[in-house]
Each structure stands twice: as structure tokens, then as C-alpha cells.
Amino acid sequence: MTTGTAISQAPSGNDNGPPAELPQEIGRLSPKWILFFGVMTAITAVGVYAYLLQVNNGLIVTGLRGLGTMAGATWGLYVAYYVYFIGVSFAGITVAALIRIFRIEKLEPVARIGELLTVVSLILGALAILADLEHPWRAIVNLLKYGRPQSPFFGTFTMVIAGYLFASLVYLYLTSRRDAAILSERDSKYRGMYRFFAAGWEDTEEQRRIDRRVTFWLAVTILPMLVIAHSTVGFVFGLQAGRPGWFGALQAPGFVVLAGVSGIGNLIMLAAIVRVVTKTKSRITLDAFSWLGKLLLGLVVTYLYFTAVEILTITYQPGSAEQGLSEALLTGVYSPIFWISVASLVFAAALLLWQAIMRRWSIRLVFVASLLVTIGSVGKRYLIVVPSQTHGQLLPYATGTYTPNWVEFAIVFALFALGALMIGVFMKVFPIVPLEEVETT
Amino acid sequence: MRTLVTTIMIVVGLGLMIISYTALATPTCNVSVECSDPRVAFAAGIFVLGILTAFSSAIFYSVYKGAE
Numbered sequence: 001m002t003t004g005t006a007i008s009q010a011p012s013g014n015d016n017g018p019p020a021e022l023p024q025e026i027g028r029l030s031p032k033w034i035l036f037f038g039v040m041t042a043i044t045a046v047g048v049y050a051y052l053l054q055v056n057n058g059l060i061v062t063g064l065r066g067l068g069t070m071a072g073a074t075w076g077l078y079v080a081y082y083v084y085f086i087g088v089s090f091a092g093i094t095v096a097a098l099i100r101i102f103r104i105e106k107l108e109p110v111a112r113i114g115e116l117l118t119v120v121s122l123i124l125g126a127l128a129i130l131a132d133l134e135h136p137w138r139a140i141v142n143l144l145k146y147g148r149p150q151s152p153f154f155g156t157f158t159m160v161i162a163g164y165l166f167a168s169l170v171y172l173y174l175t176s177r178r179d180a181a182i183l184s185e186r187d188s189k190y191r192g193m194y195r196f197f198a199a200g201w202e203d204t205e206e207q208r209r210i211d212r213r214v215t216f217w218l219a220v221t222i223l224p225m226l227v228i229a230h231s232t233v234g235f236v237f238g239l240q241a242g243r244p245g246w247f248g249a250l251q252a253p254g255f256v257v258l259a260g261v262s263g264i265g266n267l268i269m270l271a272a273i274v275r276v277v278t279k280t281k282s283r284i285t286l287d288a289f290s291w292l293g294k295l296l297l298g299l300v301v302t303y304l305y306f307t308a309v310e311i312l313t314i315t316y317q318p319g320s321a322e323q324g325l326s327e328a329l330l331t332g333v334y335s336p337i338f339w340i341s342v343a344s345l346v347f348a349a350a351l352l353l354w355q356a357i358m359r360r361w362s363i364r365l366v367f368v369a370s371l372l373v374t375i376g377s378v379g380k381r382y383l384i385v386v387p388s389q390t391h392g393q394l395l396p397y398a399t400g401t402y403t404p405n406w407v408e409f410a411i412v413f414a415l416f417a418l419g420a421l422m423i424g425v426f427m428k429v430f431p432i433v434p435l436e437e438v439e440t441t
Numbered sequence: 442m443r444t445l446v447t448t449i450m451i452v453v454g455l456g457l458m459i460i461s462y463t464a465l466a467t468p469t470c471n472v473s474v475e476c477s478d479p480r481v482a483f484a485a486g487i488f489v490l491g492i493l494t495a496f497s498s499a500i501f502y503s504v505y506k507g508a509e
Contacts, residue, residue, distance in 0.1 A: 146478055147485030149465055158485060163492040170496050174503050199504045214503045218496075 047414015073402035078132035085125035090263030092118025155232035245388035297352035341379030348372035454495025461487035
């Protein structure tokens with residue numbers, strides 16, 4: 001028996017029309033897609049305008065102000081979303097590791113969605129941190145020139161932005177070569193691009209053995225990098241001894257777990273959207289969602305435990321700054337965000353737990369739980385970044401305030417729109433769901 | 442050839458990372474002003490280059506067409 005490779009043929013958008021040239025609606029722009037690209041481009045353009053305003057006038061056009069005498073917060077929405085985007089990047093390599101190391105092959109159809117989500121979210125994370133800087137070009141040069149390992153920013157820059165992003169790109173590329181080779185045999189306008197990316201991939205046993213070996217070792221190598229990278233982001237806060245609410249040993253593991261919560265949550269939502277848009281419901285089945293749901297449940301419960309421990313500890317701390325911070329979080333100005341975030345996470349955990357106990361999973365309910373954990377994790381990121389600056393003063397300064405303004409919201413929305421554009425463009429030129437393999441005789 | 446070049450790339454990458462890390466103002470030097478800057482300029486950049494080299498080895502290993 002010879003082993004050949006064939007791909008599943010996605011049905012044409014028009015039932016009466018000819019069979020689709022490329023699967024998964026690649027290369028075809030329906031009016032809905034054109035509208036999607038138009039709206040996302042418009043939102044991105046508004047964000048670019050807001051950013052140019054910020055570059056020309058400085059951060060004074062934002063709601064950010066100095067600590068202490070200016071009674072504000074120097075890190076606000078940009079840093080909160082930087083942490084959020086880096087957290088979302090957890091998804092890709094985790095799924096890759098589950099498939100390659102633990103051989104959970106039911107997750108194979110969502111692997112590329114996860115890898116793409118990782119790459120896009122890391123790019124957005126880097127852009128979010130650049131948005132927070134008044135002179136980003138200086139930061140880029142100075143980080144390369146003067147970076148020191150004592151600073152957690154060194155790890156953030158080298159491990160997260162450079163290493164983790166590059167390694168994820170390599171992983172995404174190597175796991176996509178096979179599909180590029182298959183598509184390069186078809187007559188399409190992207191044929192040259194597929195041939196370039198396939199880089200001579202041939203369906204031989206030797207090539208498959210090489211691919212298995214490389215992707216396994218990449219997953220093994222990137223997995224500890226993932227833990228280091230997310231811990232390093234936690235250290236940016238957790239190693240600041242002079243800032244009540246930040247300094248603590250739980251920050252690093254808390255960041256890793258919350259990254260998992262938001263990463264898997266976003267992956268579930270994106271996978272649910274992709275299976276409808278690309279008409280791959282038969283590929284991305286309930287099995288994948290139940291696996292991801294179980295993983296999300298474990299992560300959410302762990303994070304809720306961390307939150308309880310953190311809150312209990314902070315309320316017992318003797319300093320007036322710590323007490324003021326805990327009051328602001330539990331009953332004060334930040335309490336609505338805090339309780340909404342906690343309630344979202346608790347409700348999501350209950351929703352997932354109920355499905356796990358009943359052993360009956362629903363894609364819609366897993367999607368709702370993912371939406372809830374996303375709301376909860378965004379709120380938690382905001383609460384990690386902002387309250388310690390406005391209510392965590394060790395020096396006798398007045399309590400501060402921070403309210404993000406339209407410039408910050410425009411830039412953050414633009415980052416989301418840019419991410420959606422990147423994923424949308426990818427879906428229109430390459431199969432986001434790995435092509436199905438059919439053994440032929 | 443495939444294994445040899447891949448191994449060299451990993452070793453060079455790791456070497457760049459280790460050398461650049463130790464060439465920086467190391468964690469043992471925290472109090473002196475002299476330690477404010479890295480001993481070698483762009484040492485962090487060299488560290489990043491090491492990461493890129495090490496992970497690029499995976500592309501070479503997978504794409505290389507010659508005999509083992």
C-alpha cells in the first residue's frame with residue numbers, strides 16, 4: 001500500500017457553483033468579509049490617529065499622570081492590555097505541547113488557531129508596551145544597548161518579545177509546511193507563495209519523521225520558555241518592593257495561571273468562530289472543546305484559589321498603605337471591577353464544572369464560560385496594574401486617581417482590530433484548520 | 442550534515458546567550474555605579490541573536506534537503 005495525501009474538500013460557498021479551488025473559503029471575499037476588513041481597518045486607522053496625537057504631544061493627551069505629586073498612574077490601560085495580550089499567547093504552545101508531548105490528538109484541528117493566536121497576541125503585546133512609551137524608538141535601541149539581567153524588563157524583552165515570539169513563529173511555520181506543499185499543487189493565485197513556504201516539503205516517511213522530531217523538541221523547548229516568559233511578566237510587578245499589592249511571591253505563578261485562563265479562553269472563542277466561518281464544524285468537534293473546557297476549568301479554579309490567598313494575605317498586612325489598597329479593592333473605588341471580575345471567573349468555573357460533572361459538554365456553554373473568563377481576566381489585569389499606583393503610596397502623598405481617556409481606548413481598540421485583521425488575512429490566504437489527511441490506496 | 446549544522450547552530454546560539462549574559466552587568470554587581478551599563482554595549486542584542494540562532498536551527502533541520 002502506498003501512502004498518499006489528499007485533503008478534504010470544503011464545500012463551495014455557492015451550492016450550485018463549481019467545487020472550491022482552495023478549501024476553507026481561502027481567497028474568496030464575501031460581502032461580510034469585505035465589511036469585516038473595512039470596519040477593522042477603520043478602527044485601526046482611528047487608533048493610528050490617536051497614537052500620532054500621543055507621539056506629537058506626549059502622554060499628556062492620555063489619562064496617564066505621574067505618581068505621587070500628580071496623584072495619577074503612570075501605567076494604565078496600555079500596560080494592563082500588554083499583560084493581557086502576553087497572557088493570551090499562552091494558548092498556542094500549550095495546545096502544541098498537549099498534542100506533541102501528551103499525544104492528545106483531538107486538539108490537532110485547533111493547533112494552528114492556537115499557534116496563530118500566540119504569534120498575533122505577542123505582536124500586539126509588544127505594540128501595547130510601545131504605546132505606553134513616549135519615545136518608543138529610544139526604548140527599542142536602549143533595550144538592545146543597555147539591557148541588564150537584573151531588570152525583569154530584560155527577561156520580558158529577550159524571553160517574551162524576542163525568544164517566545166520567534167520560537168512560536170518557527171513552530172507555526174514548520175507545522176504549516178505540509179499544507180503549503182499540498183496547496184502549491186493546486187492552481188491558484190497564491191501558488192507561488194505556497195511553494196515558497198513549502199520550501200521543498202515532500203510527503204515522504206523521512207520528512208514526516210523529521211517533522212515529528214522537530215515539532216516535539218520545539219514544543220519541549222518552548223514549554224519552559226512559556227513558564228519563564230509569563231513569570232518574568234509577573235516579576236515586573238512582583239519584584240517591586242516599594243509598591244504594596246505588587247510585591248509578593250504569588251505574582252509570577254499567578255501570572256502564569258491567569259495567562260492560561262485568558263489564553264485558553266480566547267482560543268476557545270476563536271475556534272468556535274473559525275469552525276462556523278470556515279465551515280469546518282466536522283473538523284473542530286465537541287471533543288476539542290471539551291478538552292479545552294476541562295483545561296480551562298483547572299486553570300480558573302487554580303487562579304480563584306490564588307486570588308483568595310492574595311486577598312486574605314493583603315487584609316492581614318499591617319501597613320496603612322496595604323490596608324488602604326485592600327479597602328479600595330474590596331469596598332472602595334475599584335470594588336465594582338473587582339467583584340465583577342471575581343463573579344465572572346466563579347460563574348465560568350461553575351459553568352464548566354457543571355458540564356464536567358454531567359459529562360455533557362456544549363460548545364455554546366464553553367464559549368460563554370470563555371467569554372466570562374475573558375471579562376474576568378481583563379478586569380484582573382486592570383486591578384493588578386492600576387490600584388497599587390493610586391492607592392499603594394508608601395510616601396505621604398494623597399490618594400491618586402486614573403481614568404483612561406478616548407486616546408487610550410482608541411489605541412487599545414485599534415490593537416484588537418489589528419489582531420482581528422491579521423487573523424482575518426491569514427484565514428483568507430492559508431488554511432487556519434490543518435488540512436485533513438486521507439489515506440489513499 | 443543536517444545534524445552537524447543543527448548542533449553547531451544550537452551550540453553557537455547557546456554560546457551567544459551565555460557569553461552575552463555574563464558579559465552584561467551581572468547580578469553579582471548591584472551596588473557600584475560602574476555596573477549601571479553592561480560591560481559590552483548591545484550585549485542584550487547579542488543575547489537575542491543567540492535565541493534567534495538557536496531556534497533557527499529547527500528550520501534548517503526541517504528544510505535541509507541534503508543527505509544525512
